[in-house]
Amino acid sequence: MANAKIFAALADPTRRQVLERLARGPSAVGELAQSLPVSRPAVSQHLKVLKHAGLVTDRPDGARRVYQIDPHGLGQIRAWLDQFWDTALDAFKAAVERHADDTEPPANEDRP
């Protein structure tokens, strides 16, 4: 984790404001500029720094670009759970396919 980069990104009060706005929900540059006392190019510049620090992500939405708090913000645990559920649901799907030709619902014989 590049903490120095993050600290630098957060050291600017306007950037912290931008981040707090994004914490309430995804937003485009124009919307952010309207609600902050800075110009649109300035907001773009702040977003660039925040993105570089890994604090926000962006995605295209038609002609504009929408910024949001990095959805992986809870870091390791979310990434772990994401992979965990992939594994579990793959196993579920495989179990369903194994049972696909059964005529009876699954029995509880495995239950204690």
Add this chain to the structure above:
Amino acid sequence: MSQTTIKPAAIRKVLTVRATPERAFAIFTAGFDSWWPKTHYIGSSPLKTAVIEPGVGGRWYGLHEDGAENLWGDVLVWDPPARLLLAWRITGEWAYDPNLLTEVEVRFTAIGESETRVDFEHRGLERLGDGDAAERTRLSMDGGWSSILESFQAAAGA
């Protein structure tokens, strides 16, 4: 600076299975032990059986080789074959915490006569970032938002 407004995205998965919703729901729940990866458990003893008890309030737990039971959560909504809502009360430290609520929702929708679309969502993950047990998790998580912001505040002398 508020920490509670920062929400990680829910985990969402969509899959299609070759079964009716009734069968898919039954395998997911009554047949839980037949598919749950045995590598996935909490506690120190290997997992023997994984169980989702039917009905609202049913327990969701693991039964271990040493005889211990470890709760993972409970059933919040039991609406076969359309919908299952489970409480996942396992912290980032892999411990059960009855005061932690994250939700696992599974919806089963028929596609034609023999297939089912399964919409899976694990949400409320932001709650893994607050509460007593999560305080320690937060400190232990390198990439955690709260720890980043707390470190920043400390560093900035805020």
